[in-house]
Amino acid sequence: MSKKSSVLKKVLIPLFIVILLASSGFYYVYSKSLGNIKTVKIPDNKEELNTKPDKEDPNAKSKALEKSSDITNIALFGIDTRADDYDGSRADSIMIASLDLTHKKIKLTSIMRDSFVSILGEKYDKINHSYAYGGPELTIKTINENFDMNIKDYVTVNFSALEQIVDAVGGVEIDVKDYEIDQISGSSLGVQTLDGQQALAYSRIRHAGDGDYERTVRQRTVLQNVINKVLEKKSLPQAIALISILSPFTQTSLDNGELIGLATTVFSSGITAMENTRLPVDGQAIGGTWDGVYYLKPDTLSKNVSYLHDFIYEETGYVPSPAVEEISNTIINTV
Template identity: 40%
Template sequence: MGSRREKTNKKKMIKKRRFKRVLILIGIAVLASFAYVNAHLNNIKTVSISKKNEDLGIKDEEDGREVINIALFGGDSRKEGDVVHSDAIMVLSIDKAHKKVKLSSIMRDTYVDIHKHGKTKLNHAYAYGGPELAIRTINENFNLNIRDYAFVDFYSFEKLVDAVGGVDVDIKDMEVKEINRCIKEIAELKKTKPILIKNSGMNHLNGEQAVAYSRIRKVGGGDFERTERQRRVINELFEKGKNVDITKYPKILDSILPYVETSLSKTEIMKLGTYVLTNNIQSIEQNRFPTDEHSEGQFIGDIWYLVTDLDETEKEIHDFIYENMEESNIN
């Protein structure tokens, strides 16, 4: 009887030891992964901006709702020393209340009030006062609570596309000539040979072609469709990123991080990334503002602006970001 108990106790002890070893190995693996990512995050250019509500134009903290809003800016500087206008303006929302990630494009030509600069196009704010004024302008005109931003130059964005093996995009007949014009322009700036698109329909785009596609604005719905193209490429990247081989992570991190500028700390970036991964978020819901219903193009003087009912647009943005307003169709 005693020996049976001893054998049972021995087995339990062995199981406990094995379990502890497994936990230790898992812990080491997790720590190693975090240490690796943490080390690569040193490649990001971190910029400090004011956190004061007054400086950022924050009026309402949204009553403690569990939504983190981050401004995303895409620049289009052609050469060093160029004044950067934010040609792509988006709000990335981590919605913890509904466990969703949402992406809102805001039209760059939207007629808004910029602190100390009067009424003009939204994308001028970045040129006038960098990310802090750009954030303030979005917050004050649409009553948001953005505190942080990330900025990526369009021409370095191609490196991320190439790192995941390119993206598949359906090119319309009317877009072929324009995408090839943009490809040639980018290739000329880089002094490389352009790889042109031969036919419309589904095409597998490399980084340079994807950037050119995202810049098309002279055909179709102009800047309206341009924002859709930008979101479409981001959505394709998100889908590719979910299935990418873990061994490619180092290449992806090395490709994109040196070209990212942000006010987020390494800890904040890791927390947000961990939240998205651990909550198994499988898609990005997307929309564009102002909507057609509450905006129209107008010439004021000799300049074309997108004039919107700011109160209605604020309401629609809030419904999408904080509630469950239906996303727009980007296909």
């Protein structure tokens, strides 16, 4: 047998097995696990979500706004209602999840909930208020408008699911600081494996260390630990078990087929690396009280947007759009 024929068999046989599995119940198993996820479609056109063009968009008007089609950005929202209640809640956690097939990475960007931004159709306010004003759709519009993003889909998860998810992967390894011990029952100082209840308490800590800044780090750390365990093990039964746990606590704009497609892409792409960051960037924000309300004002928004695009797309020198520059100037001049 020729070397070329051997290579073809190595490629085609696994592909055939995947097709066989898909046609004989594999899709059904996933679909059954996803059955409890609440799908809420939102508009997917550029005008409604204010998305910026990608590299395949023939109508792109500015090279500065082009986005790689090999990088998919999805909004992640965490709410802490302790119930199946998504309406009227403020987003307790706001992240951008970037699936980067070019550099084989998953990237998580936290946006501080007190960040002072322009909320379309409303006013300048905390970004987490946009979720209460208009749900995930308005929050996506707000992210796209303020950060020159091209997000079209979202996943909202109730924090009540975190405890069960962490237990399902056998706990998460966390380096607990001395000022965190009292708020995590049964924990001690240093690196240790936290169970679900402890990890949830850890993620909720707000008034310790560097306040809400450090809280976003804790949330990303727990999430990154869970994802790393799944990626390393690559266990189909574990993945299905996690989906079954998450589904009753999840609302998304993605249908079952799209969710399965994303999961398949992650598992088949060879992605093993994860990176995370936070906006506003350290040293590029001013926190304070205006009219009796605490806000975190980017200083400047334009610099933060340039940093975000460098992080996600790994192409330095991003120039923010005129719309972002206008918002940035307004924020600076608002007292």
